Amino acid sequence: MSLARRIVSEGLGTAFLLAVVVGSGIMAERLAGGNVAVALLANAIATGAGLVALILMFGTISGAHFNPVVTLSEAWQKNMPRSEVLPYLAVQLAGAFAGVAAAHLMFDVPVFIASEHVRSGPAQWWSEFVATFGLIAVIIGCSRSRPGVTPFAVAAYITAAYWFTASTSFANPAVTLARSATNTFAGIRPFDAPGFIAAQLLGAAAATLLFCWLYPAPPADATVAGTVAPSDFAPSGKPERDMPAPTRPGSSHG
Template identity: 50%
Template sequence: MTLVRRATAELLGTAFLVAAVVGSGIAAQRLSPGDTGLQLLENSIATGAVLVALILALQPVSASFNPVVTLVELALKRVTTTDALVLVAAQVAGGALGSVVANLMFDLDAVGISTHHRRGEGPLIGEVVATVGLVVVVFGSLRSARIETVAIAVGGYIAAAYWFTSSTSFANPAVTLARTLTDTFAGIAPSSVPVFVLMQLIGGALGAGLVLLLHPESHPEIQEA
Protein backbone atom coordinates (compact mmCIF):
# COMPACT_ATOMS: atom_id res chain seq x y z
CA MET A 1 0.00 0.00 0.00
CA THR A 2 1.47 3.32 -1.02
CA LEU A 3 2.21 6.07 1.47
CA VAL A 4 0.21 8.47 -0.73
CA ARG A 5 -2.95 6.41 -0.21
CA ARG A 6 -2.40 6.22 3.52
CA ALA A 7 -1.68 9.93 3.82
CA THR A 8 -4.78 10.73 1.78
CA ALA A 9 -6.89 8.57 4.09
CA GLU A 10 -5.43 10.32 7.15
CA LEU A 11 -6.02 13.77 5.65
CA LEU A 12 -9.58 12.93 4.61
CA GLY A 13 -10.47 11.22 7.87
CA THR A 14 -9.07 13.99 10.08
CA ALA A 15 -10.79 16.63 7.95
CA PHE A 16 -14.19 14.97 8.34
CA LEU A 17 -13.58 14.38 12.04
CA VAL A 18 -12.82 18.04 12.69
CA ALA A 19 -15.66 19.18 10.44
CA ALA A 20 -17.98 17.05 12.56
CA VAL A 21 -16.57 18.33 15.86
CA VAL A 22 -16.70 21.99 14.85
CA GLY A 23 -19.85 21.79 12.74
CA SER A 24 -21.89 19.98 15.36
CA GLY A 25 -20.62 22.45 17.94
CA ILE A 26 -21.86 25.38 15.87
CA ALA A 27 -25.19 23.66 15.22
CA ALA A 28 -25.56 22.88 18.92
CA GLN A 29 -24.98 26.51 19.85
CA ARG A 30 -27.65 27.63 17.40
CA LEU A 31 -30.20 24.93 18.15
CA SER A 32 -29.80 24.93 21.94
CA PRO A 33 -28.77 28.45 22.95
CA GLY A 34 -28.12 28.90 26.64
CA ASP A 35 -27.99 25.17 27.45
CA THR A 36 -24.33 24.17 27.59
CA GLY A 37 -25.09 20.65 28.77
CA LEU A 38 -27.34 19.95 25.81
CA GLN A 39 -24.81 21.50 23.46
CA LEU A 40 -22.12 19.16 24.77
CA LEU A 41 -24.45 16.17 24.43
CA GLU A 42 -25.17 17.02 20.79
CA ASN A 43 -21.49 17.61 20.10
CA SER A 44 -20.38 14.35 21.75
CA ILE A 45 -22.96 12.20 19.96
CA ALA A 46 -21.98 13.60 16.57
CA THR A 47 -18.26 13.14 17.28
CA GLY A 48 -18.60 9.57 18.50
CA ALA A 49 -20.84 8.61 15.58
CA VAL A 50 -18.59 10.11 12.92
CA LEU A 51 -15.55 8.35 14.40
CA VAL A 52 -17.28 4.99 14.08
CA ALA A 53 -18.19 5.71 10.45
CA LEU A 54 -14.79 7.08 9.45
CA ILE A 55 -12.79 4.27 11.07
CA LEU A 56 -14.99 1.63 9.44
CA ALA A 57 -14.61 3.29 6.05
CA LEU A 58 -10.89 4.07 6.17
CA GLN A 59 -9.34 1.44 8.46
CA PRO A 60 -8.45 -0.84 5.52
CA VAL A 61 -6.17 1.99 4.32
CA SER A 62 -5.26 4.08 7.38
CA ALA A 63 -7.45 5.41 10.19
CA SER A 64 -5.43 6.89 13.03
CA PHE A 65 -6.50 10.54 12.53
CA ASN A 66 -4.29 11.43 15.50
CA PRO A 67 -0.56 12.21 15.78
CA VAL A 68 -0.41 10.61 19.23
CA VAL A 69 -1.72 7.32 17.87
CA THR A 70 0.71 7.50 14.96
CA LEU A 71 3.63 8.19 17.32
CA VAL A 72 2.65 5.19 19.45
CA GLU A 73 2.55 3.12 16.26
CA LEU A 74 6.08 4.36 15.57
CA ALA A 75 7.19 3.37 19.07
CA LEU A 76 5.70 -0.09 18.54
CA LYS A 77 7.45 -0.31 15.14
CA ARG A 78 4.18 -0.51 13.24
CA VAL A 79 5.27 2.38 10.98
CA THR A 80 8.62 3.82 9.90
CA THR A 81 9.83 7.26 10.94
CA THR A 82 9.34 8.63 7.42
CA ASP A 83 5.83 7.25 7.21
CA ALA A 84 4.96 8.66 10.64
CA LEU A 85 6.13 12.15 9.69
CA VAL A 86 4.11 12.12 6.48
CA LEU A 87 0.99 10.78 8.20
CA VAL A 88 1.19 13.35 11.00
CA ALA A 89 1.58 16.15 8.46
CA ALA A 90 -1.49 14.85 6.62
CA GLN A 91 -3.46 14.75 9.89
CA VAL A 92 -2.55 18.34 10.76
CA ALA A 93 -3.42 19.57 7.25
CA GLY A 94 -6.67 17.62 7.25
CA GLY A 95 -7.65 19.03 10.62
CA ALA A 96 -7.13 22.61 9.44
CA LEU A 97 -9.15 21.89 6.29
CA GLY A 98 -12.01 20.43 8.33
CA SER A 99 -12.19 23.48 10.57
CA VAL A 100 -12.26 25.87 7.62
CA VAL A 101 -14.94 23.87 5.85
CA ALA A 102 -17.10 23.73 8.99
CA ASN A 103 -16.86 27.50 9.41
CA LEU A 104 -17.86 28.05 5.79
CA MET A 105 -20.77 25.60 5.97
CA PHE A 106 -22.30 27.72 8.73
CA ASP A 107 -21.70 31.05 6.94
CA LEU A 108 -18.82 32.11 9.18
CA ASP A 109 -15.45 33.45 8.12
CA ALA A 110 -13.22 30.66 6.81
CA VAL A 111 -10.84 31.26 9.72
CA GLY A 112 -11.86 32.73 13.05
CA ILE A 113 -9.16 32.50 15.71
CA SER A 114 -10.67 31.11 18.88
CA THR A 115 -10.84 33.20 22.04
CA HIS A 116 -11.95 30.25 24.19
CA HIS A 117 -9.18 29.92 26.77
CA ARG A 118 -8.98 26.49 28.38
CA ARG A 119 -6.86 26.74 31.52
CA GLY A 120 -6.43 25.14 34.92
CA GLU A 121 -4.90 22.00 36.37
CA GLY A 122 -8.15 20.05 36.05
CA PRO A 123 -8.45 20.24 32.25
CA LEU A 124 -4.75 19.46 31.86
CA ILE A 125 -5.07 16.34 33.99
CA GLY A 126 -8.17 15.55 31.95
CA GLU A 127 -6.13 15.62 28.74
CA VAL A 128 -3.61 13.15 30.14
CA VAL A 129 -6.40 10.83 31.28
CA ALA A 130 -8.29 11.14 28.00
CA THR A 131 -5.21 10.35 25.91
CA VAL A 132 -4.05 7.43 28.08
CA GLY A 133 -7.48 5.87 27.76
CA LEU A 134 -7.66 6.46 24.03
CA VAL A 135 -4.30 4.77 23.39
CA VAL A 136 -5.23 1.77 25.53
CA VAL A 137 -8.61 1.46 23.79
CA VAL A 138 -7.13 1.78 20.27
CA PHE A 139 -4.30 -0.72 20.69
CA GLY A 140 -6.32 -3.11 22.81
CA SER A 141 -9.11 -3.13 20.24
CA LEU A 142 -6.68 -3.76 17.40
CA ARG A 143 -6.08 -7.21 18.86
CA SER A 144 -9.63 -8.22 17.98
CA ALA A 145 -10.22 -10.27 14.84
CA ARG A 146 -13.31 -8.20 14.01
CA ILE A 147 -12.54 -5.03 12.09
CA GLU A 148 -15.54 -3.15 13.50
CA THR A 149 -14.30 -3.51 17.07
CA VAL A 150 -11.87 -0.60 16.84
CA ALA A 151 -14.46 1.75 15.33
CA ILE A 152 -17.11 1.02 17.94
CA ALA A 153 -14.66 1.10 20.84
CA VAL A 154 -13.01 4.38 19.83
CA GLY A 155 -16.26 6.13 18.93
CA GLY A 156 -17.84 5.05 22.19
CA TYR A 157 -14.81 6.00 24.25
CA ILE A 158 -14.54 9.51 22.80
CA ALA A 159 -18.27 10.16 23.18
CA ALA A 160 -18.01 9.14 26.85
CA ALA A 161 -14.75 11.01 27.44
CA TYR A 162 -16.42 14.26 26.37
CA TRP A 163 -18.33 13.88 29.63
CA PHE A 164 -16.06 12.19 32.15
CA THR A 165 -12.93 14.29 31.49
CA SER A 166 -12.72 17.90 32.62
CA SER A 167 -11.16 18.94 29.29
CA THR A 168 -13.95 17.38 27.16
CA SER A 169 -11.31 15.05 25.72
CA PHE A 170 -9.40 16.73 22.89
CA ALA A 171 -6.81 13.89 23.11
CA ASN A 172 -5.47 14.73 19.64
CA PRO A 173 -2.81 17.35 18.71
CA ALA A 174 -4.02 17.70 15.11
CA VAL A 175 -7.62 18.29 16.21
CA THR A 176 -6.45 20.65 18.96
CA LEU A 177 -4.52 22.79 16.48
CA ALA A 178 -7.43 22.78 14.05
CA ARG A 179 -9.84 23.97 16.72
CA THR A 180 -7.87 27.20 17.11
CA LEU A 181 -9.26 28.19 13.71
CA THR A 182 -12.87 28.51 14.83
CA ASP A 183 -14.17 31.00 17.37
CA THR A 184 -17.15 28.82 18.25
CA PHE A 185 -18.29 26.25 20.84
CA ALA A 186 -15.55 23.75 19.92
CA GLY A 187 -12.72 26.27 19.69
CA ILE A 188 -9.58 26.60 21.79
CA ALA A 189 -7.45 29.73 22.06
CA PRO A 190 -3.95 29.35 20.53
CA SER A 191 -2.35 30.26 23.87
CA SER A 192 -3.95 27.17 25.43
CA VAL A 193 -2.63 24.78 22.79
CA PRO A 194 1.03 24.17 23.75
CA VAL A 195 0.30 22.83 27.23
CA PHE A 196 -2.71 20.86 25.96
CA VAL A 197 -0.54 19.16 23.33
CA LEU A 198 2.18 18.51 25.92
CA MET A 199 -0.37 16.77 28.15
CA GLN A 200 -1.57 14.71 25.18
CA LEU A 201 2.00 13.60 24.43
CA ILE A 202 2.52 12.66 28.08
CA GLY A 203 -0.73 10.73 28.00
CA GLY A 204 0.35 9.02 24.80
CA ALA A 205 3.65 7.93 26.35
CA LEU A 206 1.90 6.60 29.45
CA GLY A 207 -0.65 4.83 27.26
CA ALA A 208 2.10 3.22 25.19
CA GLY A 209 3.71 1.95 28.37
CA LEU A 210 0.42 0.41 29.49
CA VAL A 211 -0.07 -1.23 26.08
CA LEU A 212 3.37 -2.83 26.33
CA LEU A 213 2.64 -3.96 29.89
CA LEU A 214 -0.79 -5.40 29.08
CA HIS A 215 0.20 -6.91 25.74
CA PRO A 216 3.92 -7.76 25.98
CA GLU A 217 3.88 -10.05 22.97
CA SER A 218 4.75 -8.71 19.56
CA HIS A 219 2.53 -6.14 17.83
CA PRO A 220 2.22 -7.26 14.21
CA GLU A 221 1.43 -4.72 11.54
CA ILE A 222 -2.18 -4.28 10.52
CA GLN A 223 -3.07 -6.32 7.46
CA GLU A 224 -3.22 -4.04 4.45
CA ALA A 225 -5.83 -4.26 1.74
Protein backbone atom coordinates in the same frame (compact mmCIF):
# COMPACT_ATOMS: atom_id res chain seq x y z
CA MET B 1 -1.35 0.04 -0.25
CA SER B 2 0.77 2.88 -1.63
CA LEU B 3 2.01 5.68 0.62
CA ALA B 4 0.16 8.22 -1.54
CA ARG B 5 -3.15 6.49 -0.89
CA ARG B 6 -2.47 6.24 2.84
CA ILE B 7 -1.54 9.91 3.04
CA VAL B 8 -4.66 11.02 1.16
CA SER B 9 -6.74 8.76 3.40
CA GLU B 10 -5.27 10.31 6.56
CA GLY B 11 -5.73 13.87 5.33
CA LEU B 12 -9.29 13.35 4.13
CA GLY B 13 -10.30 11.43 7.25
CA THR B 14 -8.86 14.07 9.58
CA ALA B 15 -10.59 16.83 7.60
CA PHE B 16 -13.94 15.05 7.90
CA LEU B 17 -13.34 14.49 11.62
CA LEU B 18 -12.81 18.20 12.24
CA ALA B 19 -15.77 19.09 10.04
CA VAL B 20 -17.90 16.82 12.24
CA VAL B 21 -16.51 18.17 15.52
CA VAL B 22 -16.69 21.86 14.63
CA GLY B 23 -19.79 21.71 12.44
CA SER B 24 -21.83 19.80 15.00
CA GLY B 25 -20.59 22.17 17.68
CA ILE B 26 -21.84 25.19 15.73
CA MET B 27 -25.18 23.55 14.96
CA ALA B 28 -25.61 22.39 18.56
CA GLU B 29 -24.85 25.81 19.98
CA ARG B 30 -27.32 27.48 17.61
CA LEU B 31 -30.14 25.05 18.35
CA ALA B 32 -29.61 24.54 22.10
CA GLY B 33 -30.97 27.95 23.08
CA GLY B 34 -28.15 28.60 25.52
CA ASN B 35 -28.32 25.17 27.18
CA VAL B 36 -24.67 24.13 27.24
CA ALA B 37 -25.46 20.59 28.40
CA VAL B 38 -27.71 19.96 25.41
CA ALA B 39 -25.13 21.47 23.07
CA LEU B 40 -22.37 19.26 24.50
CA LEU B 41 -24.56 16.17 24.26
CA ALA B 42 -25.32 16.83 20.60
CA ASN B 43 -21.65 17.55 19.85
CA ALA B 44 -20.54 14.34 21.61
CA ILE B 45 -23.07 12.10 19.84
CA ALA B 46 -22.25 13.54 16.43
CA THR B 47 -18.51 13.15 17.03
CA GLY B 48 -18.84 9.53 18.17
CA ALA B 49 -21.09 8.58 15.26
CA GLY B 50 -18.86 10.31 12.76
CA LEU B 51 -15.77 8.67 14.20
CA VAL B 52 -17.17 5.16 13.76
CA ALA B 53 -18.01 5.87 10.13
CA LEU B 54 -14.62 7.44 9.38
CA ILE B 55 -12.58 4.66 11.00
CA LEU B 56 -14.57 2.01 9.15
CA MET B 57 -14.19 3.93 5.90
CA PHE B 58 -10.46 4.71 6.06
CA GLY B 59 -9.13 2.10 8.49
CA THR B 60 -8.16 -0.47 5.89
CA ILE B 61 -6.24 2.14 3.87
CA SER B 62 -4.20 4.19 6.34
CA GLY B 63 -5.14 2.73 9.72
CA ALA B 64 -7.40 5.76 10.31
CA HIS B 65 -5.13 7.40 12.88
CA PHE B 66 -6.40 10.99 12.34
CA ASN B 67 -4.25 11.85 15.34
CA PRO B 68 -0.50 12.50 15.74
CA VAL B 69 -0.28 10.70 19.09
CA VAL B 70 -1.83 7.58 17.54
CA THR B 71 0.73 7.72 14.73
CA LEU B 72 3.60 8.19 17.19
CA SER B 73 2.33 5.29 19.30
CA GLU B 74 2.02 3.05 16.25
CA ALA B 75 5.55 3.91 15.14
CA TRP B 76 6.83 3.24 18.68
CA GLN B 77 5.23 -0.22 18.47
CA LYS B 78 6.86 -0.73 15.05
CA ASN B 79 3.47 -1.08 13.40
CA MET B 80 4.47 1.39 10.70
CA PRO B 81 7.76 2.57 9.16
CA ARG B 82 9.29 5.53 10.95
CA SER B 83 9.90 7.16 7.57
CA GLU B 84 6.13 7.59 7.24
CA VAL B 85 5.63 9.37 10.57
CA LEU B 86 6.37 12.91 9.38
CA PRO B 87 4.17 12.61 6.25
CA TYR B 88 1.33 11.33 8.44
CA LEU B 89 1.75 14.16 10.97
CA ALA B 90 1.91 16.80 8.25
CA VAL B 91 -1.21 15.63 6.45
CA GLN B 92 -3.14 15.21 9.71
CA LEU B 93 -2.41 18.82 10.61
CA ALA B 94 -3.28 20.10 7.15
CA GLY B 95 -6.44 18.02 7.09
CA ALA B 96 -7.50 19.29 10.51
CA PHE B 97 -7.34 22.92 9.42
CA ALA B 98 -9.09 22.06 6.17
CA GLY B 99 -11.89 20.46 8.17
CA VAL B 100 -12.32 23.59 10.30
CA ALA B 101 -12.47 25.72 7.15
CA ALA B 102 -15.07 23.39 5.61
CA ALA B 103 -17.27 23.58 8.72
CA HIS B 104 -17.00 27.36 8.87
CA LEU B 105 -17.97 27.73 5.21
CA MET B 106 -21.05 25.54 5.76
CA PHE B 107 -22.23 27.80 8.57
CA ASP B 108 -21.21 31.14 7.04
CA VAL B 109 -18.44 31.74 9.58
CA PRO B 110 -15.06 33.33 8.69
CA VAL B 111 -12.74 30.61 7.39
CA PHE B 112 -10.32 30.98 10.30
CA ILE B 113 -10.70 33.07 13.44
CA ALA B 114 -8.69 32.74 16.66
CA SER B 115 -10.69 31.19 19.47
CA GLU B 116 -11.39 33.08 22.70
CA HIS B 117 -12.58 29.96 24.55
CA VAL B 118 -10.43 29.66 27.70
CA ARG B 119 -9.27 26.11 28.46
CA SER B 120 -6.35 26.25 30.86
CA GLY B 121 -5.16 25.13 34.28
CA PRO B 122 -4.07 21.91 36.00
CA ALA B 123 -7.54 20.32 35.89
CA GLN B 124 -7.75 20.82 32.13
CA TRP B 125 -4.22 19.49 31.54
CA TRP B 126 -4.83 16.46 33.75
CA SER B 127 -8.08 15.85 31.87
CA GLU B 128 -6.19 15.79 28.58
CA PHE B 129 -3.61 13.40 30.01
CA VAL B 130 -6.39 11.05 31.16
CA ALA B 131 -8.36 11.39 27.91
CA THR B 132 -5.35 10.62 25.72
CA PHE B 133 -4.12 7.83 27.99
CA GLY B 134 -7.50 6.19 27.71
CA LEU B 135 -7.70 6.60 23.94
CA ILE B 136 -4.33 4.92 23.35
CA ALA B 137 -5.22 2.23 25.90
CA VAL B 138 -8.43 1.42 24.04
CA ILE B 139 -6.64 1.28 20.70
CA ILE B 140 -3.83 -1.00 21.89
CA GLY B 141 -6.03 -3.19 24.07
CA CYS B 142 -8.72 -3.76 21.47
CA SER B 143 -6.47 -4.00 18.42
CA ARG B 144 -4.37 -6.69 20.14
CA SER B 145 -7.31 -8.70 21.47
CA ARG B 146 -10.41 -8.11 19.31
CA PRO B 147 -9.53 -5.79 16.42
CA GLY B 148 -12.93 -6.00 14.76
CA VAL B 149 -14.58 -3.97 17.54
CA THR B 150 -11.87 -1.30 17.78
CA PRO B 151 -13.68 1.37 15.68
CA PHE B 152 -16.74 1.11 17.91
CA ALA B 153 -14.70 1.03 21.11
CA VAL B 154 -12.73 4.12 20.12
CA ALA B 155 -15.87 6.05 19.21
CA ALA B 156 -17.65 4.97 22.40
CA TYR B 157 -14.68 6.05 24.51
CA ILE B 158 -14.45 9.49 22.88
CA THR B 159 -18.20 10.02 23.29
CA ALA B 160 -17.92 9.15 26.98
CA ALA B 161 -14.78 11.24 27.45
CA TYR B 162 -16.62 14.34 26.23
CA TRP B 163 -18.53 14.03 29.49
CA PHE B 164 -16.20 12.57 32.08
CA THR B 165 -13.27 14.96 31.41
CA ALA B 166 -13.24 18.65 32.27
CA SER B 167 -11.58 19.44 28.94
CA THR B 168 -14.22 17.57 26.87
CA SER B 169 -11.48 15.26 25.57
CA PHE B 170 -9.54 16.78 22.71
CA ALA B 171 -6.93 13.95 23.02
CA ASN B 172 -5.38 14.94 19.68
CA PRO B 173 -2.66 17.56 18.96
CA ALA B 174 -3.84 18.19 15.37
CA VAL B 175 -7.41 18.66 16.57
CA THR B 176 -6.20 20.98 19.34
CA LEU B 177 -4.26 23.23 16.97
CA ALA B 178 -7.08 23.35 14.42
CA ARG B 179 -9.70 24.10 17.06
CA SER B 180 -7.66 27.12 18.12
CA ALA B 181 -8.70 28.59 14.74
CA THR B 182 -12.44 28.43 15.46
CA ASN B 183 -14.10 30.90 17.79
CA THR B 184 -17.10 28.64 18.27
CA PHE B 185 -18.40 26.11 20.80
CA ALA B 186 -15.55 23.71 19.95
CA GLY B 187 -12.71 26.24 20.15
CA ILE B 188 -9.68 26.65 22.38
CA ARG B 189 -7.54 29.77 22.79
CA PRO B 190 -4.26 29.47 20.85
CA PHE B 191 -2.46 30.39 24.08
CA ASP B 192 -3.95 27.32 25.79
CA ALA B 193 -3.11 24.81 23.05
CA PRO B 194 0.52 24.04 24.08
CA GLY B 195 -0.56 22.90 27.57
CA PHE B 196 -3.11 20.54 26.05
CA ILE B 197 -0.60 19.13 23.56
CA ALA B 198 2.05 18.51 26.22
CA ALA B 199 -0.48 16.62 28.35
CA GLN B 200 -1.64 14.61 25.34
CA LEU B 201 1.91 13.54 24.46
CA LEU B 202 2.59 12.47 28.04
CA GLY B 203 -0.67 10.54 28.25
CA ALA B 204 0.00 8.75 24.97
CA ALA B 205 3.54 7.80 26.02
CA ALA B 206 2.38 6.45 29.39
CA ALA B 207 -0.43 4.41 27.82
CA THR B 208 1.84 2.98 25.12
CA LEU B 209 4.35 1.81 27.71
CA LEU B 210 1.77 0.28 30.03
CA PHE B 211 -0.55 -1.33 27.50
CA CYS B 212 2.23 -2.78 25.37
CA TRP B 213 3.26 -4.54 28.58
CA LEU B 214 -0.29 -5.61 29.42
CA TYR B 215 -0.88 -6.81 25.85
CA PRO B 216 2.50 -8.13 24.66
CA ALA B 217 2.80 -8.34 20.88
CA PRO B 218 3.09 -12.02 19.93
CA PRO B 219 5.28 -13.30 17.09
CA ALA B 220 3.79 -12.66 13.66
CA ASP B 221 3.44 -16.38 12.95
CA ALA B 222 1.51 -16.97 16.18
CA THR B 223 -1.38 -14.60 15.51
CA VAL B 224 -4.26 -13.95 13.19
CA ALA B 225 -4.50 -10.27 12.13
CA GLY B 226 -2.62 -9.11 15.20
CA THR B 227 -4.65 -10.88 17.87
CA VAL B 228 -2.85 -12.17 20.95
CA ALA B 229 -1.52 -15.70 20.59
CA PRO B 230 -3.59 -18.33 22.46
CA SER B 231 -0.42 -19.44 24.27
CA ASP B 232 -0.29 -16.07 26.04
CA PHE B 233 -3.44 -17.07 27.94
CA ALA B 234 -2.58 -20.76 28.44
CA PRO B 235 -2.54 -21.91 32.10
CA SER B 236 0.91 -22.76 33.39
CA GLY B 237 1.99 -26.16 32.14
CA LYS B 238 -0.93 -26.53 29.69
CA PRO B 239 0.28 -27.07 26.13
CA GLU B 240 -0.74 -24.59 23.50
CA ARG B 241 -2.34 -27.31 21.35
CA ASP B 242 -5.07 -27.72 23.99
CA MET B 243 -6.12 -24.08 23.67
CA PRO B 244 -8.99 -23.14 21.33
CA ALA B 245 -8.09 -21.72 17.94
CA PRO B 246 -8.33 -17.95 17.65
CA THR B 247 -11.41 -16.46 16.05
CA ARG B 248 -10.69 -14.54 12.87
CA PRO B 249 -11.51 -10.89 13.54
CA GLY B 250 -13.19 -8.47 11.21
CA SER B 251 -11.27 -5.34 10.32
CA SER B 252 -8.06 -3.74 11.54
CA HIS B 253 -8.02 -1.03 14.17
CA GLY B 254 -8.25 2.73 13.68
